[in-house]
Amino acid sequence: MLSRLQDALSEHDVDTIQITYSETEHGLYMLRSMPSVDVAIVQCHFEPVAIELLSLLRRKAKSVLFDGATVSGLDVDAVASNWRVSLDMCMRHLIERGHRNIGMIGSTGRSRPIEAIRLHYESLRAWSPGGAVLHDPVWLDSLPNEDNLGEIGEALDVARRPDGSFPWSALVIWGALDGKLLQGVFSERDIAVPGDLSVVLLGHPGVATESNNFFTVIGSSAAETISALCELTLRRMADERAEFVTRYLEPVIAEGQSEVDTI
Amino acid sequence: MLSRLQDALSEHDVDTIQITYSETEHGLYMLRSMPSVDVAIVQCHFEPVAIELLSLLRRKAKSVLFDGATVSGLDVDAVASNWRVSLDMCMRHLIERGHRNIGMIGSTGRSRPIEAIRLHYESLRAWSPGGAVLHDPVWLDSLPNEDNLGEIGEALDVARRPDGSFPWSALVIWGALDGKLLQGVFSERDIAVPGDLSVVLLGHPGVATESNNFFTVIGSSAAETISALCELTLRRMADERAEFVTRYLEPVIAEGQSEVDTI
Numbered sequence: 001m002l003s004r005l006q007d008a009l010s011e012h013d014v015d016t017i018q019i020t021y022s023e024t025e026h027g028l029y030m031l032r033s034m035p036s037v038d039v040a041i042v043q044c045h046f047e048p049v050a051i052e053l054l055s056l057l058r059r060k061a062k063s064v065l066f067d068g069a070t071v072s073g074l075d076v077d078a079v080a081s082n083w084r085v086s087l088d089m090c091m092r093h094l095i096e097r098g099h100r101n102i103g104m105i106g107s108t109g110r111s112r113p114i115e116a117i118r119l120h121y122e123s124l125r126a127w128s129p130g131g132a133v134l135h136d137p138v139w140l141d142s143l144p145n146e147d148n149l150g151e152i153g154e155a156l157d158v159a160r161r162p163d164g165s166f167p168w169s170a171l172v173i174w175g176a177l178d179g180k181l182l183q184g185v186f187s188e189r190d191i192a193v194p195g196d197l198s199v200v201l202l203g204h205p206g207v208a209t210e211s212n213n214f215f216t217v218i219g220s221s222a223a224e225t226i227s228a229l230c231e232l233t234l235r236r237m238a239d240e241r242a243e244f245v246t247r248y249l250e251p252v253i254a255e256g257q258s259e260v261d262t263i
Numbered sequence: 264m265l266s267r268l269q270d271a272l273s274e275h276d277v278d279t280i281q282i283t284y285s286e287t288e289h290g291l292y293m294l295r296s297m298p299s300v301d302v303a304i305v306q307c308h309f310e311p312v313a314i315e316l317l318s319l320l321r322r323k324a325k326s327v328l329f330d331g332a333t334v335s336g337l338d339v340d341a342v343a344s345n346w347r348v349s350l351d352m353c354m355r356h357l358i359e360r361g362h363r364n365i366g367m368i369g370s371t372g373r374s375r376p377i378e379a380i381r382l383h384y385e386s387l388r389a390w391s392p393g394g395a396v397l398h399d400p401v402w403l404d405s406l407p408n409e410d411n412l413g414e415i416g417e418a419l420d421v422a423r424r425p426d427g428s429f430p431w432s433a434l435v436i437w438g439a440l441d442g443k444l445l446q447g448v449f450s451e452r453d454i455a456v457p458g459d460l461s462v463v464l465l466g467h468p469g470v471a472t473e474s475n476n477f478f479t480v481i482g483s484s485a486a487e488t489i490s491a492l493c494e495l496t497l498r499r500m501a502d503e504r505a506e507f508v509t510r511y512l513e514p515v516i517a518e519g520q521s522e523v524d525t526i
Contacts, residue, residue: 048338048507051327055318064314072375073334075311088386110508112335119511123351123383127392244311245373248382 001207001222002043008230014237024050031056039233043067046111046143063236067229069112069246077236078246079228081220083116086202086251087124087172090218093253094170094200095130098262103168104137105155107144107175114143117174117202135168144175152176153185160189169262170198177203179212198259205254216256220249264470264485265306271493277500287313294319302496306330309374309406326499330492332375332509340499341509342491344483346376347383349465349514350435353481356516357433357463358393361525366431367400368418370407370438377406380437380465398431407438415439416448423452432525433461440466442475461522468517479519483512 006016017037021027031053040061042049049071057064058075069080094102106117118139125134138155142148152173159166176182179201186193193199203210206222228247235242269279280300284290294316303324305312312334320327321338332343357365369380381402388397401418405411415436422429439445442464449456456462466473469485491510498505 049336050338051314051317051321054314054337055321058314058318069336071334071336073312073332074317075313082382084382084386088389110506115509119345119347120386123347124390126351127387127390129390243373246378 001226004222005041005226005229008226009233012230012234014233024053028053028056031060034060037061038237039063039065041065041067041229041233042070045070046109046114046145048111062240065229065232065236067225069248072112072246075244077232077244079225079232080246080248081113081204081225082248082251083113083174083202083219084120085248086219087117087120089251089253090172090200090202091124091129091132091134093218094172094198094259095132097170097198097259099170099198100130100132101135101168101170102132103135103159103166103171105152105171105173105175106137106139107148108139108141109143114175140175144177148175149178149181149185152182153189156185156189156191164196166197168197170200170259172200172202174202176201177210179210179215183212183214193258194260198262200259205252211254211256214256215258216253218253219251221252221254224249224252264489267485268304268489268492271489272496275493275497277496287316291316291319294323297323300324301500302326302328304328304330304492304496305333307333309372309377309408311374325503328492328495328499330488332511335375335509338507340495340507342488342495343509343511344376344467344488345511345514346379346437346465346482348511349482350380350383350387352514352516353435353463353465354387354392354395354397356479356481357435357461357522358395360433360461360522362433362461363393363395364398364431364433365395366398366422366429366434368415368434368436368438369400369402370411371402371404372406377438403438407440411438412441412444412448415445416452419448419452419454423454427459429460431460433463433522435463435465437465439464440473442473442478446475446477456521457523461525463522468515474517474519477519478521479516481516482514484515484517487512487515 009016040057045068064076066076066078069078104121107114121137140148140151142151201215201217203217203219204222205217211217272279303320308331327339329339329341332341367384370377384400403411403414405414464478464480466480466482467485468480474480
């Protein structure tokens with residue numbers, strides 16, 4: 001996705017350079033020696049952002065733009081997935097297809113977007129939307145960039161009844177980044193998707209590795225994310241003093257073959 | 264509330280000093296000349312926090328603790344009102360009392376807690392919780408520390424029908440900080456609360472100026488906020504390397520005389 005963003009910015013004669021770091025300390029070390037830039041676009045999910053890093057970016061760049069609502073409340077711009085609306089859209093979609101027993105797998109991670117999923121699921125659940133029962137959610141210890149597929153498999157084993165059925169007719173999964181490996185998790189267990197269980201992913205429609213051309217995916221599209229990041233970069237370059245904004249993207253649905261109507 | 268927090272910390276032999284600033288630049292100027300401290304507790308609602316200020320606080324204090332989820336995703340601790348659960352509790356309370364037509368007044372402000380109210384109201388609304396109609400909300404241009412009471416009055420004038428009635432049987436207001444002045448807004452217009460309209464505030468139960476011993480208030484209590492701030496301060500002083508947390512407070516309801524059952 002980053003290369004697509006670089007292409008989009010190039011079309012507007014904006015030169016970009018990409019730096020990837022694995023350790024904050026090392027990232028800081030590299031950044032200190034870098035010359036100044038107009039806009040720093042930051043992508044760092046799941047972990048708290050060090051104020052020291054932010055402060056250095058602020059000194060090196062006239063403006064800081066986040067991909068994701070990882071941080072908020074600061075003098076930065078951000079483009080963010082709207083997980084609240086994505087979850088609403090997902091539940092509405094499943095309820096319209098007749099599902100009344102819905103399961104949920106997410107993460108215990110403390111970053112704001114992950115927390116938003118948990119809190120919104122708990123809120124929705126208490127309202128029994130459309131008369132549906134939203135079952136006890138499973139919040140995995142792992143993050144999507146860790147081995148969460150193993151944990152997803154374990155959650156399925158725990159939930160499965162002795163007769164092989166599940167308490168849910170549909171399962172929503174957030175944080176599965178590799179659709180092919182996820183299909184493996186189900187097939188290893190002889191769980192037919194969607195025959196035994198409908199599955200919808202909260203993720204990024206248009207990212208082929210997530211859906212693997214099989215799973216239905218709901219979330220903000222990669223194309224829209226790129227276009228919004230590009231737009232906010234150009235806006236900031238045109239006006240350094242523009243109001244700071246977090247732009248929430250409207251979710252879309254990319255329907256796959258992983259879910260069916262139920263009666 | 265700050266003095267109550269200072270008292271609570273004194274009981275644990277923690278010395279505190281309070282600095283209040285109106286302009287970020289001036290705050291920065293004052294802070295630069297200050298000696299270092301163990302924990303900086305920051306209270307700044309409604310406006311984006313300057314990274315430069317945060318960075319200075321980080322250098323002056325071993326740890327930074329926010330009153331409010333004003334910023335998130337950083338290496339800071341925070342104690343936050345859970346407005347999502349507060350709004351859920353408020354709607355549940357009104358629905359239990361028979362209300363099925365509910366109005367809402369909040370703010371267009373861009374800070375995270377204000378945004379949370381708007382987004383959650385819109386989400387709830389689309390689900391018609393408990394069969395209730397959540398009417399078009401009014402998002403005021405002003406912030407609670409500005410003249411928002413004038414705007415609340417205008418919103419009431421606009422919503423009122425020619426026969427003097429309202430489209431809602433109950434109205435939820437977020438951001439009214441002075442219960443006495445708010446009562447004036449209704450009485451000036453000959454609107455009997457709760458006779459003509461039940462009113463519930465989302466705010467801070469236990470803060471006498473908000474309820475004026477009249478309004479029902481739902482939100483996190485001042486006492487709980489103080490106790491959580493105190494606890495997180497001591498936790499951080501005991502362990503500089505503890506995981507960074509945002510502690511959401513469970514809302515409570517302080518029932519007043521501003522709402523009635525409806526049929």
